[in-house]
Amino acid sequence: MFQSDLLQGQNILITGGGTGLGRAMAERFGGLGAGVGILGRRPEPLEETAGAISGAGGRAAWASADVRDPAKIAAAVDQMEGELGPFTGLVNNAAGNFLAPSEDLSPNAFDAVVQIVLYGTYHATMDLGRRWIERGGGGQILSIVTTYAWMGSSFVLPSACAKAGVLAMTRSLAVEWATYGIRSNAIAPGPFPTEGAFSRLAAAGFENEAKKMNPLGRFGEESELADLAAFLFSPMATYVNGECVVIDGGEWLKVGQEFSKYTDIPRDEMKAMMRAMKPKKG
Ligand code: HXC
Ligand code: NAP
Numbered sequence: 001m002f003q004s005d006l007l008q009g010q011n012i013l014i015t016g017g018g019t020g021l022g023r024a025m026a027e028r029f030g031g032l033g034a035g036v037g038i039l040g041r042r043p044e045p046l047e048e049t050a051g052a053i054s055g056a057g058g059r060a061a062w063a064s065a066d067v068r069d070p071a072k073i074a075a076a077v078d079q080m081e082g083e084l085g086p087f088t089g090l091v092n093n094a095a096g097n098f099l100a101p102s103e104d105l106s107p108n109a110f111d112a113v114v115q116i117v118l119y120g121t122y123h124a125t126m127d128l129g130r131r132w133i134e135r136g137g138g139g140q141i142l143s144i145v146t147t148y149a150w151m152g153s154s155f156v157l158p159s160a161c162a163k164a165g166v167l168a169m170t171r172s173l174a175v176e177w178a179t180y181g182i183r184s185n186a187i188a189p190g191p192f193p194t195e196g197a198f199s200r201l202a203a204a205g206f207e208n209e210a211k212k213m214n215p216l217g218r219f220g221e222e223s224e225l226a227d228l229a230a231f232l233f234s235p236m237a238t239y240v241n242g243e244c245v246v247i248d249g250g251e252w253l254k255v256g257q258e259f260s261k262y263t264d265i266p267r268d269e270m271k272a273m274m275r276a277m278k279p280k281k282g
Contacts (some may be wrong), residue, residue, distance in 0.1 A: 004033065010029075017039065018092045019194070020040055020192075026060070027049070034233070035058075035085065039064075046064065070126070090124060092125065094117075094120055101155060110158045114158050129173070142186065146159075166186070171184075187244070191270065213251055214251045
């Protein structure tokens with residue numbers, strides 16, 4: 001649907017780019033002409049994803065690093081910039097999460113998720129942001145949050161706190177770093193059935209209930225998110241700054257709306273019910 005050279009001239013680093021939504025974005029960006037750098041802890045998925053991008057004719061580099069360690073991020077960026085040239089974009093996608101009652105969390109459990117999501121995003125953002133400020137050519141940051149960054153959510157307290165922080169970082173830097181030509185945006189996905197997320201968050205019986213909560217009655221497809229991210233990195237979106245684009249089929253609105261449950265009743269039945277409630281004239 002996009003022109004095949006849409007992202008030509010860009011080099012984009014994607015943290016957690018070896019799996020799930022990160023991989024989907026990496027493959028889409030690579031197919032649209034961008035050089036793609038992917039970073040994560042496990043070498044296997046990174047090597048495989050970079051191989052898939054190169055095999056399809058794209059440019060890819062990978063490096064193993066933990067986003068909780070700024071020195072490791074710097075070394076990984078040095079290595080990948082040596083292969084691809086300077087990065088022009090960053091996707092903060094790496095995350096850690098699990099379901100747990102908040103009162104049962106150990107301090108280390110809270111810390112593990114917040115370190116990956118909030119501090120990891122901070123470290124990667126500062127590493128590339130400082131390079132861009134020094135080089136003077138601008139840059140673009142896209143952070144993957146979720147709708148509970150502003151709604152909050154039961155049973156994922158560390159992730160909710162961390163994603164809220166990432167959204168605050170996005171909006172803060174959108175203003176502070178605009179003077180350097182650096183834009184900062186976010187995407188807030190609803191449920192996308194990746195192995196990483198659903199193995200940790202989808203308890204038995206969750207799928208049907210979750211689909212019922214969604215106005216479109218389904219989960220997202222990875223290609224839908226990859227297309228949105230490609231658009232935000234494209235020359236069509238250069239005035240978008242400080243924005244958080246929701247891609248959830250309208251789920252967070254349905255969950256919050258007082259009368260949205262009526263949309264679950266077959267429409268003819270619902271109309272008959274509402275007609276019966278209408279006062280008769282005379
Ligand atoms: C309670 C848990 C736990 C669980 C780990 N811990 N899993 N506590 N319930 N299910 C505790 C451990 O006991 C330990 O505390 C502490 O957390 C650190 O655990 P480690 O295993 O040492 O951490 P680490 O190896 O750093 O792994 C980080 C991780 C892991 C977050 C725990 O799940 C991970 O690597 N995840 C990466 C991928 C991921 O999560 N993908 C999903 C993203 S989906 P103690 O006190 O015992 O030392 C997503 C969707 C959002 O974000 C929106 C959906 C709509
Ligand atoms: P995923 O496949 O588990 O992706 C997480 C990635 O982050 C993995 O590649 C993982 O690789 C990497 N990672 C985790 N900890 C890291 C660390 N310390 N250092 C470096 N890399 C690390 O899950 P996903 O569903 O694609 O999630 C991608 C993003 O979308 C996340 O930000 C998530 O919060 C967001 N999101 C997902 C959904 C959904 O329904 N899927 C909904 C809303 C938001 P390693 O383990 O090898 O390091």
